[in-house]
Amino acid sequence: MAPTFRPYQSVGQGLNQLNLPQGLEAQEAQRTMTVLSRSLDQMATFAMRQAETLAKEEGSKFGVENAPSVDTLTKAFKDGRDTSDLLEFGNTVFGRSARESALRVLQNEAMVEGTKIINDLVFTASSNNTPPPTLQKQINASILGLSDAIRASSPELGEIIKSKLTMQGIGEFDRYRTAFAKGSVGQAGAVGRANVNAYLNNLPSTLTAILSKPDITPEVFSQKLQDAVKSGIVEFATNGYAKTQLESKINEQDEIIKNWILSQFTQEVFERDITEPNPAYTPMLLLRQIEKGNYVGNDPQAKVIVDYLNLKDKGGVRVPTLKELMKSVTDNYNSMIALENNEINIANKRRDENKKEQLLILDNIFNKTSPLTDTDVANARTAITKLEEMQFSSEVDTYTEQLETLSVDNSFPPSSSGDAVLEVEALLRGGRINFGLLNRYRKSLSRADYNDYFEKTVSSLDERVDQAIDKIKTAVGMDYQTMQYGDLKGDAKFEYRKAQVAQEKLLDAMSQSRLEGTEVNPLQIVKSIIEEANFQTNEEIRKDKLIIAMKAVNSRIEDFKKLAEETGFDESTIRGQTDEETVSNWLAVIRNWTDFQSIDQVPAQYRTPLIKEWFRRGWKDQIEKEIRKMQRALPSG
Amino acid sequence: MAFVAPALTAIGGSTAMTAVSVGLSAMSALGQLSAGEKAKEAYDQRARNEELRGRVEAVNAKKKGVEVLKRTNASLASIIAGAGRQGLTLRSGTVRDREVFLVGRPASEDFSDTAFNASMALMTADMRASDLRGAGEQARMQGQIGAFSTLAGAFTNAMTIGSPGLTQSGNLRL
Numbered sequence: 001m002a003p004t005f006r007p008y009q010s011v012g013q014g015l016n017q018l019n020l021p022q023g024l025e026a027q028e029a030q031r032t033m034t035v036l037s038r039s040l041d042q043m044a045t046f047a048m049r050q051a052e053t054l055a056k057e058e059g060s061k062f063g064v065e066n067a068p069s070v071d072t073l074t075k076a077f078k079d080g081r082d083t084s085d086l087l088e089f090g091n092t093v094f095g096r097s098a099r100e101s102a103l104r105v106l107q108n109e110a111m112v113e114g115t116k117i118i119n120d121l122v123f124t125a126s127s128n129n130t131p132p133p134t135l136q137k138q139i140n141a142s143i144l145g146l147s148d149a150i151r152a153s154s155p156e157l158g159e160i161i162k163s164k165l166t167m168q169g170i171g172e173f174d175r176y177r178t179a180f181a182k183g184s185v186g187q188a189g190a191v192g193r194a195n196v197n198a199y200l201n202n203l204p205s206t207l208t209a210i211l212s213k214p215d216i217t218p219e220v221f222s223q224k225l226q227d228a229v230k231s232g233i234v235e236f237a238t239n240g241y242a243k244t245q246l247e248s249k250i251n252e253q254d255e256i257i258k259n260w261i262l263s264q265f266t267q268e269v270f271e272r273d274i275t276e277p278n279p280a281y282t283p284m285l286l287l288r289q290i291e292k293g294n295y296v297g298n299d300p301q302a303k304v305i306v307d308y309l310n311l312k313d314k315g316g317v318r319v320p321t322l323k324e325l326m327k328s329v330t331d332n333y334n335s336m337i338a339l340e341n342n343e344i345n346i347a348n349k350r351r352d353e354n355k356k357e358q359l360l361i362l363d364n365i366f367n368k369t370s371p372l373t374d375t376d377v378a379n380a381r382t383a384i385t386k387l388e389e390m391q392f393s394s395e396v397d398t399y400t401e402q403l404e405t406l407s408v409d410n411s412f413p414p415s416s417s418g419d420a421v422l423e424v425e426a427l428l429r430g431g432r433i434n435f436g437l438l439n440r441y442r443k444s445l446s447r448a449d450y451n452d453y454f455e456k457t458v459s460s461l462d463e464r465v466d467q468a469i470d471k472i473k474t475a476v477g478m479d480y481q482t483m484q485y486g487d488l489k490g491d492a493k494f495e496y497r498k499a500q501v502a503q504e505k506l507l508d509a510m511s512q513s514r515l516e517g518t519e520v521n522p523l524q525i526v527k528s529i530i531e532e533a534n535f536q537t538n539e540e541i542r543k544d545k546l547i548i549a550m551k552a553v554n555s556r557i558e559d560f561k562k563l564a565e566e567t568g569f570d571e572s573t574i575r576g577q578t579d580e581e582t583v584s585n586w587l588a589v590i591r592n593w594t595d596f597q598s599i600d601q602v603p604a605q606y607r608t609p610l611i612k613e614w615f616r617r618g619w620k621d622q623i624e625k626e627i628r629k630m631q632r633a634l635p636s637g
Numbered sequence: 638m639a640f641v642a643p644a645l646t647a648i649g650g651s652t653a654m655t656a657v658s659v660g661l662s663a664m665s666a667l668g669q670l671s672a673g674e675k676a677k678e679a680y681d682q683r684a685r686n687e688e689l690r691g692r693v694e695a696v697n698a699k700k701k702g703v704e705v706l707k708r709t710n711a712s713l714a715s716i717i718a719g720a721g722r723q724g725l726t727l728r729s730g731t732v733r734d735r736e737v738f739l740v741g742r743p744a745s746e747d748f749s750d751t752a753f754n755a756s757m758a759l760m761t762a763d764m765r766a767s768d769l770r771g772a773g774e775q776a777r778m779q780g781q782i783g784a785f786s787t788l789a790g791a792f793t794n795a796m797t798i799g800s801p802g803l804t805q806s807g808n809l810r811l
Contacts, residue, residue, distance in 0.1 A: 005723075020761055024769055025772045
């Protein structure tokens with residue numbers, strides 16, 4: 001069997017499914033970055049922990065170095081200053097650590113200071129035999145003073161300090177109270193105290209009596225002082241004073257004697273010398289000599305004191321040194337000078353107050369917005385007189401000058417009323433001001449303002465008069481002020497004269513208004529003046545011109561009609577319903593004739609003898625004159 | 638690694654416990670390095686397998702191509718042989734149509750598919766292998782980073798513990 005055609009059999013192979021990468025590298029890279037990030041986080045956390053530790057150490061050091069002292073806080077508290085931020089170092093690790101260490105330092109210092117104060121108080125109380133309740137109050141007050149000063153900056157530390165020092169204070173107070181009860185502190189009775197006080201109070205007068213004896217010498221004075229000191233000690237001892245209390249009274253007596261010597265010399269004796277007219281005893285000379293141990297004055301008691309101070313043996317009495325004596329005299333002298341200066345200052349101050357009072361009276365008077373009354377003038381004169389007595393000549397001159405002006409002519413107030421100024425300004429702005437209206441405000445405007453507004457009123461009226469004159473010029477139809485009467489002809493002369501008369505009427509009215517202070521409005525009165533003048537109006541002039549023009553046109557028409565049979569002229573081509581129309585028609589005919597060169601150019605119906613005559617006289621001038629004549633007769637001009 | 642020298646100095650002056658801690662951390666770091674290397678080896682092995690599998694697929698596709706050519710030859714031979722009996726000249730239009738539309742076109746489509754499959758098998762295998770090798774590199778890097786982090790933590794901790802003679806140098810100088 002012969003082979004037959006066998007078509008191609010497909011192997012059935014299509015495109016395989018693609019087996020692409022699954023992105024494992026990217027997944028691993030993600031894990032890598034996660035690991036790296038975690039590692040860096042751990043390292044950063046470690047570094048921050050280290051930095052925090054360092055900040056704590058630095059803050060602690062800073063707090064110690066910058067902690068405020070107890071003295072600073074106490075002083076600030078006394079001065080009433082705000083110390084709430086003294087222990088604020090910021091809300092950071094550094095700041096918190098600094099605050100903690102500063103508080104520790106402050107606590108230690110406050111405890112040391114408080115302990116010292118309590119010990120001092122107890123010691124002083126023991127020395128002065130202070131009653132226990134008084135000491136207790138002193139201790140409590142001291143503790144509160146310290147703790148309150150700290151409480152302003154740190155309330156918790158204030159409380160701690162207060163409680164600790166209170167505990168300590170209680171212990172010290174208890175020991176003192178026990179000792180006081182056992183009598184280890186010296187005591188004096190009420191009677192003894194009174195005796196000693198009376199003795200000490202009388203001591204200065206006793207010493208003055210000794211110094212005032214006529215036969216007193218430095219040596220005798222020294223002996224008497226020693227006796228006084230000894231009798232004082234006996235007085236103290238016999239009145240129950242012992243140990244530290246006695247020592248205290250002896251010191252008090254020594255101090256009284258020393259102060260007596262100083263005061264006796266300065267206030268009672270030395271005053272005689274500095275008031276002495278003799279220039280040799282000037283204060284400076286006396287002071288220098290006292291420092292050297294010399295007394296050059298005339299007072300015998302002062303001399304005894306200085307000589308006594310120059311003695312080598314003063315018998316154990318505590319006396320001032322020469323330098324102290326000189327200083328005391330100087331201080332006394334300075335204080336007297338200061339007192340004198342104060343008196344002068346006070347006098348000046350009173351003088352200034354009085355001046356202000358008088359100036360206020362004057363200002364109130366001169367600021368009035370109505371004319372001054374007789375009472376005002378009298379009060380002002382009284383105030384000026386007082387200023388003169390106090391020698392304020394500048395103010396006296398100023399106010400006297402003002403008063404004289406106002407009292408001579410008191411029709412003007414010293415100051416302008418605000419309302420009046422506003423109203424006058426409004427009238428000026430509106431162009432309505434005049435002499436009559438301005439006079440209405442005379443009592444409400446100061447002289448200066450009135451004069452100013454008067455000038456402005458004149459200017460305003462001048463402007464309006466110029467406008468009124470312009471109206472006259474318009475009415476008369478000519479600028480008559482720039483014209484010469486001789487150059488005018490016919491009616492114009494008559495109109496010129498009428499205009500001059502109208503202007504004179506206007507100016508007369510203005511002058512009268514200014515003279516009598518009456519109201520006037522130039523723009524208003526010019527209307528009646530123009531009416532009275534009865535100026536010829538432009539329309540009337542035109543109508544006159546129309547009559548003249550019509551005469552001419554009628555003459556021309558008559559001439560044309562004479563030639564009508566030959567030329568066929570029709571009158572209706574020129575003659576209109578009105579005169580204006582007739583003139584207008586004739587003007588329309590001749591308007592373009594100006595450039596004609598010969599009579600042949602003129603239409604045949606118009607070749608009248610007169611027209612031909614115009615060619616002989618000069619065509620252009622004649623025809624233009626005719627055209628102007630026609631134009632003047634028409635409303636369009 | 639600038640911190641290693643002072644850290645080693647610090648360890649030299651530290652207690653035995655500190656030294657033991659640092660030693661253990663060093664071993665941990667070595668372990669992490671080794672783990673990374675092993676992971677990389679595993680990925681490399683998978684990459685090689687993928688390349689081999691790709692070549693096998695390519696050979697199979699080529700074999701299919703040979704089969705296509707064989708069937709084409711047989712069909713063309715049947716056209717030539719049957720033409721005379723059917724009264725057709727070899728250059729006639731009918732014979733040409735059979736050669737082109739019934740044999741040439743479907744055969745060439747089959748052959749191009751097999752050739753495409755072979756080339757894509759090789760290319761995709763190469764891509765997968767490359768991906769796996771990249772993943773291996775990343776795994777090794779993870780091990781290195783972990784080891785570095787462990788060592789750095791251990792040394793810095795050891796430095797902060799301190800010991801006489803180092804952190805107290807100021808006092809000793811006095």
